[in-house]
Amino acid sequence: MKRLVALTAAAFLSLPLAPAIATPAGTPGAPGAGDPYFPGQGNGGYDAARYDLTLDYDPSSGRLSGLARISARATQALSRFNLDLVDTLTVRSVTVDGRRATHAQSGSELVVTPARTLRRGRDFSITVRYDGLPAHVIDPDGSMDGWIKTGDGVFNANEPQGAMTWYPGNHHMTDKAAYRFTVTVPRDRVAVANGDLVAKVSKGGRTTYVWNSREPMASYLATVSIGRFDLTDRRIGGYRVTTAVDPTVQAPGFPERHPPVLDFFTGLFGPYPFSSTGGIVDNAPEVGYALETQTRPIYPRAPSESLLAHELAHQWFGNSVTPTLWRDIWLNEGFATYSEWLWADKLGTQTVQAAFDEAYARPAEDEFWQSPPADPGGPENLFHAPVYDRGAMTLHALRLEVGDDAFFAILRAWAGRHKYGNADTAAFVALSERVSGEQLDTLFDAWLFKPGKPAM
Known part of the structure; x- marks a missing residue:
């Protein structure tokens, strides 16, 4: 340790005055990530690296107590x-790097003012204590989303x-992070x-x-x-398969159904990108949809073969490689739908060409053809048929154009080069042209960007 040496008055007066090092004033982070479909979603000014969530839930009262510890880095x-958090949950305290921060809640925004400005590039931690009665929201398409009781x-x-x-959290898909969940529930319940x-x-x-999820994940x-x-949690066929099944649902052999599908997709797309796999089968018919929650898709009933294949394909397309904007959702759903077709072809129940022909048989005046997959037109259309089926048809049209070798090389390169990251439609078009060596503007314009039924 250096020791300060006392200076005489004369010596002190002879020293040049050094300017004080001022803490930069800083500016507020943006209240949204700039996605045109959900302008208020996500936030600017920082990147989240890890969430450590400690939750205590009482199903009888519906009350949730939470402690969120977030590791982040300031980008300005x-x-x-x-932070994005609905104000039906009450925030009790917020600290930044252990120092109490002021906070205010309004709608879905929690505004945090730290005691000191955070310098650009600085790693910092946020701790939020909160509680309340969480409830789902209704999406623009009318479906339930979130904490669905x-x-x-x-x-x-x-x-x-x-x-x-x-x-x-910073709840836009471009800010992926690692997660740890510590969840306490009554002894007769399971938290997955x-x-x-x-x-x-x-x-x-x-x-x-x-539960520990070490690979990056969109919220x-x-x-x-x-x-x-x-x-159940065991190794099957080289995979750690963890499943949770509502005992009132008939789902025989559910854990064993995963490895054959994953083996098939691994052969086509490259290595499975996560440390475990599996799924959650609940008895929730009122929900009406399944979701590709990372490593562990959730189903409101026992899934069919096509649905299982769809959600497992998402582990590559959507989960590991995630779109940059919501309007690029066809990169999730079109790819997963095409994977369904590939799996059905493998099983011998329907060829990929037959699935394409069935979808293409829609008459030209059908509304299906008026919504290009690369921009569905708004958040209410994110999960409509053109995104899924016309997205899959785009991939098959690409396959017919460039041939099987180039096509599957494109899919493997897409999954490999953007692993754990984000990418958009323009990046996929550019990759397809680079790998195939072909100019593909006409094909992608017709199938992805323009309304109307493409000619074959």
């Missing part, structure tokens, strides 16, 4: 920043905007989340489950689903 000199717990599916209903089950401890009539793919589940 940051005087204040936002069931008769025995929660069906937690967050695409596109439900994550803000149960924990604070993403990643690997690393601990389970029962005490005093309650059980705590700890809409997170889940903490709760219910009376039969939980």
Whole structure:
């Protein structure tokens, strides 16, 4: 340690005066990530790196108590920043780097002002204590999203905007992070989340489950689903398969159904990108959809072969490689639908060409042809048929144009080069042209960008 040496008055007076080092004033982070479909979703000024969520849930009262610890990095000199969290949950305290920060809630925004400006490039931590009665939101297409209560717990599916209903964060798909979930529930319930089950401890009539998801994940793919589940966790065919099935649902052999599909897709798309796989089967017919929650898709009933294939294909297309904007959702759904067709062809139930022909048989005046997959026209159309079927048809048209070798090389390159990242339609078009060596503007314009039935 250096020791300060006392200076005489004369010596002190002879020293030049050094300018004081001022803390930069900083500017507020943007209250949204700039997505045209969901302008208020996500936030600017920082990148989240990790969420450590400690949750305690009582299904009888519906009350949730939460402690969110977020590790992040400032991308600008940051005087204040936002987290996405609905104000039906009450924030009790916020600290930044252990120092109390002021906060205000309004709608779906939690505005945090740290005690000191955060310098650009600085790593910092946020701790938020909150509680309340979480509830789902209704999406622009009329579906339920977020913390969806069931008769025995929660069906937690967050695409596109439900994550803000149960924990604070930077909830746009471009800010991926690692997660750890520590969830306490009554002993007769099971809490299932993403990643690997690393601990389970029962005490005093309650059980705590700890799940670790180390690969980056967009927040809409997170889940903490709760219910009376039969939980299994074992290695099958080289995969760690973790499943939770509502005992009132008939889903025989559910864990064993995963490895054959994953083996097939691994041969086509490259290595499975996560440390575990599996799924959650709940008895929630009121939900009406399944979701590809990362490593562990969630289903409101036992899935068919096509639905299982669809959600497992999303682990490559949508989960590992995630779009940059919501309007690029065809990169998720078109690819997963085409994967369904590939799996059906493998099983011998329908060829890919027959699936394409069936979809193409829609008459030219059908509304189906008026919504280009690369921009569905608004958030209310994100999950409409053209995004899925016309998106898949685009891939088949590409395959017919460039041939099987180039086509599957494109899919493997897409999954490999953008692993754990984000990419958009322009990047896929450019990659397709680079790998195939062909100029493909005409094909993609007709199938992705223009309304109307493309000629064959």
